[in-house]
Amino acid sequence: MSPRTPPGKTRDQIFRFVRDRLLDGFPPTVREIQDAFGFRAVQTVQAHLERLVTEGRLAKQKGKARGYTLPTGTPERPATFFVPLLGRVQAGDLNAAIEDCEGYVAVQQRGTELSRTRLPQEGSSAHHHHSPSQGALFALRVRGESMTGAGILPDDTVIVRSQPTADSGDIVVALIGDEATVKTLRIQRNQIILQPENPAFDPIIPEPDTCTILGKVIEIRRYL
Amino acid sequence: MSPRTPPGKTRDQIFRFVRDRLLDGFPPTVREIQDAFGFRAVQTVQAHLERLVTEGRLAKQKGKARGYTLPTGTPERPATFFVPLLGRVQAGDLNAAIEDCEGYVAVQQRGTELSRTRLPQEGSSAHHHHSPSQGALFALRVRGESMTGAGILPDDTVIVRSQPTADSGDIVVALIGDEATVKTLRIQRNQIILQPENPAFDPIIPEPDTCTILGKVIEIRRYL
């Protein structure tokens, strides 16, 4: 029999082990934990895991292999999913651009977008299509210096939530003619103004029906 | 028998399903995939998975439950892992800050950092500690306006690679006294200067041995 450890200490180490494995994307089995700690009985591990669950530090799916997870919805591990990084957006055809994207970017669910939570159980249905419907996310590389005043530099990546309208003051991606552009949206007297955040650029007041709002920028990233 | 699908299409959807599940941190079983797609035979799924592996789109651990993983970072789909988001960094004790972090941020491997890949197989050993050793990543929330000129605003999140030194011109996180700060590093005549990117702030020329470079900023994020 292995030497006794102070109450709670082994359990704490087990928790970290499991947590690390979960963050690595590969949940451990009870026997893997057993081996890692050198226990000679599975039950030892299960007792610890059971307590970790009752303490709320872990969640489990009964009977499932590798069924331990971090409790859902905790800031410890927000849901993560992939959004397509679009190369160029041609006139209106967002669907095509999404099908034919440059790659995918990992985005984490944030507090305000609880609506589109995707639980592991729901999964993706078999014939699920990426669609730029209301609420879908995509990523876009920024061109030009028109938004430097808002801390958006050329070559930054913006994460965009598709929506046909936005509030005044939101940073949006709009399609003017054939080109997608990032600007601050201003609405004055029912008129749409696309406002650059750089004194060297002039506001754009698009003719009606020549401008489509693709969505609202919800995140900005820069890779150095 | 279900209707036939065009060659490769079903497989592509299976790949996405598996990939999404992996990013959610819970690899699927073959039977879960089977159910999700409505197949009446497990073998159907396994044939697809086998091909995905030979095509290099998936990797697997033979015989293990939920044994499918994404292959180590291809440029198309870079490896994604979670780095700790530190609350406050107290004097020198980065280890403690990492142990006691606010949460985790999903970061994708980028071209230059091939060195520190952590494979699922290596796993964590039982008594493995997170250590901010050379190359480890962590995230930090930016305070203050001293870097607005570089497009880094208050409350932005920076992703940092731990390293004890950096090149002149790099944006770094440095520990001065008790406080962690983000600045541009300048080295002139063997002297270290921490340069704000905001005319309202003065450069910091730290006394020798009162300044530790925690690491280099490799990514910046802003959530709107």
Add this chain to the structure above:
DNA sequence: TGCTATACCAGACAAATGTCTGGTATCATC
């Protein structure tokens, strides 16, 4: 002393899950 809680062990059972063998059907190509 007895009681309870904790840490751990031994061995078995049962469910989940990976793997296999052998089949049908459709499509394209020679």
Add this chain to the structure above:
DNA sequence: GATGATACCAGACATTTGTCTGGTATAGCA
């Protein structure tokens, strides 16, 4: 038509893995 490739099905088997029952030992406490 024959051939090969692909998509799919049916059912079984074997391993992995979760779960259970019953046990020892140590520590703290009334």
